Amino acid sequence: MNRRAAVLVAAAVLASGCGLESSFALPFQVGPGSIRPVPELAGVEIAVGSKDFTENQVLGYVAEVALAAAGAEVRDMTNIQGSNSSRQALLSGDIDLSWDYTGTGWISYLGNTEPIPDERAQFEAVRDADLARNGLRWLEHSAVDNTYAFAVTGSYAREHGLRTTSDMVALIRQDPARGVFCLETEFAGRDDGFPGVAAAYGFDPRATQVKTFGIGTIYTAISTGLCDFGEVFTTDGRIRALDLVVLEDDRNFFPRYNAAVVLRQEFHEAHPEVARVLAPVTAALDNDTIRALNAEVDVDGRDPAAVARDWMVREGFVTVPSG
Template sequence: MLSKVVARHLLSVFVVLVALRVSAAAEPIVVVGKDFTEQGLVAELTRQLLASKGFDAQKVQGLSTSEMHAHMRARRGDIYWEYTTTRLSLVYGDRANYDKGAAYARLRELDLSIGYTWLRPTDINNTYALAMRTQSSEVLKIATISELFAAIGRGTNLIVGINKEFAERPDGLEPLERTYGSHFPREIVRQVDTDYIYQALRISGVDVGVVFSTDGRISGYDLQILRDDRGFFFNYFLAPIIKTETAQAHPTLVQILEALSSKLDSATITRLNAEVDVKRRLIRDVAAEFLRDSGLIQGNR
């Protein structure tokens, strides 16, 4: 009689353990992304790639940087893509300008301690830059930031467009001026929304604008990035980060994500960004095409 009771008890425990295991396996993998095109692309690339491998992948998109970090701190996401300097500066207060290897090593150590693992970085370096219309750059013979400051110092009439964040960042306007030993007269500086800067450059609303170096509108609108000849702008390498417990539960995720990151560099993401922002294609369609063309998935999934 006792053996039957024990057997039933063990069977009950086994059923519960199996149910818990199935439940855990059935939990979706949540991919978290920010509120601009490049982030939308890498989040959607991740979602589609994981879905093609049989995962229930869901996406939380459209967050600001601070919202995304808060989302991850609350452990409501499994995977996100972040830029090295953004994470180091805003989360850890580390404002050094690391190269890719040093930034990766530093962040891997820091984030492992709070339960997140940095995977292989891409070759995407989406740093800040200053851009002009190509025609204006050629006519005025301004190819570098030093030449820009020199031209303004000579009285060349140029309007500079920046966003609010650039006016306040530790790698923003005033530090840039200190590095170059010069100054933009404040009457020529206009603060405008980030997205509008590209349009303002295109229609001559401003002559010089702060841009992101991998934005597809740079080539789409025939803009020219000025060479940062004093090396002021920080490196912002993009990498996938995964919750460590998620990686341990699903070891193949690491291989899948690193296969994707190995296919991405600045030229590639700039082209994909242009497909969305210039040609007005849907992010999901651009992502699906890239995954097929790169051989990461097969067929029309």
């Protein structure tokens, strides 16, 4: 466990709402690149939070690096345990901004049961409702969509001409023995999981063979041939590392989970420059990019802060001061 993770695990969000107990500055310095110093942000203290999984930590550090280059005094509050704790930290003012996901906002925070298939419409619905009800401002969403999908090995996809979930269904109808799935226990029984997929795509889930695993184990199970198809998150770094192919959800069954920066409206009004600094960074992110960055952490064992910084340097957003 790295230093930031260890500290923030110890400094968990308190159930009483008293807030987060510790924070750090970035462990390195960055200079301006295409992100230039912003006089209005010089010395402004900005607490950036994240949830406790790899992708959200990387995105948190991406925001920290960008804002540091613009001249803000960044407080690192990444690795907050759980979506609800991260959300509460934002609402209470313990953090000033974090990245969240449109599907999570619409279903988990706002209490809706029916997702909106179109990613733009989903974003706009969350943006408008969360601002009206909770005073939270969602900045423009990215092309990063961390939703569910089925994946197969690259060789299996090429052998059977698989590109979409409909292709998968056609194959298992033709040869039911091919319908071997690796799924999480919860996903296997949820209406918005495997049974719902079966209903939407028109196949009988009872005619398939389901093996249940923890989500982290499923990627290896697919790659080693324990199953033909596996449930994955579309931006997981292990997809790229294990040469897996994500099948397109061509009937748009799964909710859209586009990543976006969220901040309190009062903070946004006080510091509108934050949105302008982060806009080009958000526009540069997509699923291929975030998969590669996630893999640097989960496969290569790199620190998420360093991964975020190095990507920002490669993209020309920031520079690293000599020495």
